[in-house]
Amino acid sequence: MxxxxxxxxxxxxxxxxxxxxxxxxxxxxxxxxxxxxxxxxxxxxxxxxxxxxxxxxxxxxxxxxxxxLASGIAVTSVGNSAPEVVRRVTEQVAAYTHTCFMVAPYEGYVEVCEQLAALTPGDFAKKTALCNSGAEAVENAVKIARVHTGKDAVAVFDHAYHGRTNLTMAMTAKNMPYKNGFGPFAGEVYRAPMSYPFRDGLSGADAAARAIDVLEKQVGAPNLACVVIEPVQGEGGFIVPAEGFLPAIADWCSANDVVFVADEIQSGMCRTGAWFASEHEGVVPDLVTVAKGMAGGLPLAGVVGRAEMMDSVHGGGLGGTYGGNPVACAAALGAMATMKELxxxxxxxxxxxxxxxxxxxxxxxxxxxxxxxxxxxxxxxxxxxxxxxxxxxxxxxxxxxxxxxxxxxxxxxxxxxxxxxxxxxxxxxxxxxxxxxxxxxxxxxxxx
Missing domain, CATH: 3.90.1150.10 (Aspartate Aminotransferase, domain 1)
Incomplete structure (x- = not known):
């Protein structure tokens, strides 16, 4: 060989x-x-x-x-130590490892946010908040949606995986090993049926109508802050919804003042053959959560979305000690440069x-x-x-x-x-x- x-x-x-x-x-x-x-x-x-x-x-x-054939669960998309990631991380570590962006900010955080605004779907003003993990990104997306809409309820789908924190465990569908014995969980989380072509045989339109019917009957759009969905489900089984399902859900959200959140933590950053899996059907989310492949193996995540939604949260309402760490931001800039170059x-x-x-x-x-x-x-x-x-x-x-x-x-x-x-x-x-x-x-x- x-x-x-x-x-x-x-x-x-x-x-x-x-x-x-x-x-x-x-x-x-x-x-x-x-x-x-x-x-x-x-x-x-x-x-x-x-x-x-x-x-x-x-x-x-x-x-x-x-x-x-694992990539650290879709993390090392550019390889485990891509040269541009190594170069930028090495330079950053030599300069400083941490100041906390909320205390003394730095350019790397800003540049990552600028690039994510340019890469995510949608031709409108966007802003970003960075954090450490995918679960944190999902929680922040829910916080932003609740403040923006003034509503509380969150809708997710069968087979979904969104994380291991208390709120994201409530949003995750599978009991073992993610939820068993860890309750009680956060409230106001509701589950709708996912399009699963192999098992339900439904068209995208019919599967979306079924899901919307559940949401309207069991939650009600006037109570629903956001719908959170993986455009391609990850831990739930790499389920690709039937064509038309995602656009129909997104259209219903738009018509009913419900924030449409695309959880692209596993499916984003070139993984599915586009920068983001939402693009395959022309879906433009209000908010996108990103993590995993974005920083070449270093812990970094974020929420990217419509500027008016992102700015609805009061000052100090988003953030965290390590969120947008300068070394992780340097890695992300190196990873995104590699994705573009190659x-x-x-x-x-x-x-x-x-x-x-x-x-x-x-x-x-x-x-x-x-x-x-x-x-x-x-x-x-x-x-x-x-x-x-x-x-x-x-x-x-x-x-x-x-x-x-x-x-x-x-x-x-x-x-x-x-x-x-x-x-x-x-x-x-x-x-x-x-x-x-x-x-x-x-x-x-x-x-x-």
Whole structure:
């Protein structure tokens, strides 16, 4: 196999290499230390301990080189240490690491906000507030919507994932492991049915009418501050709603003084083949939440939206000690520059074409693959009992484990735990993606 160097990051050979059992002896040693020191509620998909990463590989402490189909859950889209991210972060760390933007501000925060205003959908004045995590971004979007509208209720959807804080747990659909035992949760959160073409068979228009009917009957537009929706659902199963669903929901919001919030934390920043997944159907959100891929692996998130909505909050009502940290802002500027320079939206579209062709060919051989779906480099297969829509989470777990043993890092997701999701870095070399798909095919065919 030809070995290529990474497009960005450390000078790592771009190859799959399994030299020990997985996890290997050094990883097992570290895992024993972890078990004694780290709370057991903090899980890991695969306990291999990382020594280096870049391009499309993760190298563990035992010398195994795994093909990365996870990207740190859609974070390392530009690679794990893209040169422009490293350069800007290094310069910033040497200058200063923190002043708190609310105490003594700095240009990096302002520049990130300017770029997000230019990149997010909508030809109108926008402003941004930065924070640390996706859950914080969602909470701030709700705060802004409530102040702007003077209303309290929040609508979310079946299968949604919005975070692990108290409010965002209420907004998240799945009980285990995200909500179980952690209540009581924040009130005034209501759930509508999501468009799930594989399971409901509805057109986008019909699915939207069903959701709107629930909202009108159970909440009432006069009480509803915002609708919060992932344009492509993430943890819920990489569900792409039927065409027309998102525009219909957005139109209803616009007609009823309801703020339409696009949670683009996982689907944004070139991941789906556009800067933001809302763009695929021309949807222009009022507010957009961003995080994950925006800062090349450093913690940074934000809410971007209509200037008049963002400015409705009183001074001091938004912010936080670390929100918009200067080092994270430097990383974001480096990551966005890399996305533009390498046209990573186009790279995501090429990944989609390759993966769609290969996954559909595999589905023709494997009746347990009920659905192949996704956008860009956010692809998935849903595993079911053949001839039904009954979820087969056990098979999904077995396939993922088999891939791990062969040096390919994969993730599962979905309300039923039966979806294999694929999130390769957008800079992954083609030969690595091809090889990873070959491992997936072999693992799947060997288990069915």
């Amino acid at each position: 030809t070995t290529e160097k990474t497009v960005g990051g450390p000078d790592l050979p771009q190859e799959r290499k399994v030299v020990t059992e997985i996890p290997g002896p050094k990883s097992q040693e570290l895992h024993a230390r972890r078990t004694a020191a780290v709370a057991s509620g903090v899980g890991s998909v695969l306990p291999v301990y990382v020594a280096a990463a870049g391009g499309g590989v993760v190298v563990d402490v035992d010398g195994n080189s795994l093909i990365d 046209d990573l939206s186009a790279a995501a579209r090429r990944i989609e074409q390759t993966m769609t062709d290969r996954l559909r060919a595999l589905a023709e051989k494997v009746p347990a693959i009920g659905d192949v779906r996704g956008r860009g480099a956010m692809m998935a297969i849903e595993l079911v009992e053949p001839g039904t829509t009954k979820p087969d989470s056990a098979l999904a777990g077995k396939i993922s484990a088999a891939c791990h043993q062969q040096g390919v890092l994969t993730l599962t997701c979905g309300t039923y735990g039966n979806v294999l999701r694929f999130l390769p870095p957008l800079v992954m070399p083609e030969h690595l993606l091809d090889e990873a798909l070959g491992v997936l095919e072999e693992a799947t065919l060997g288990l069915v």
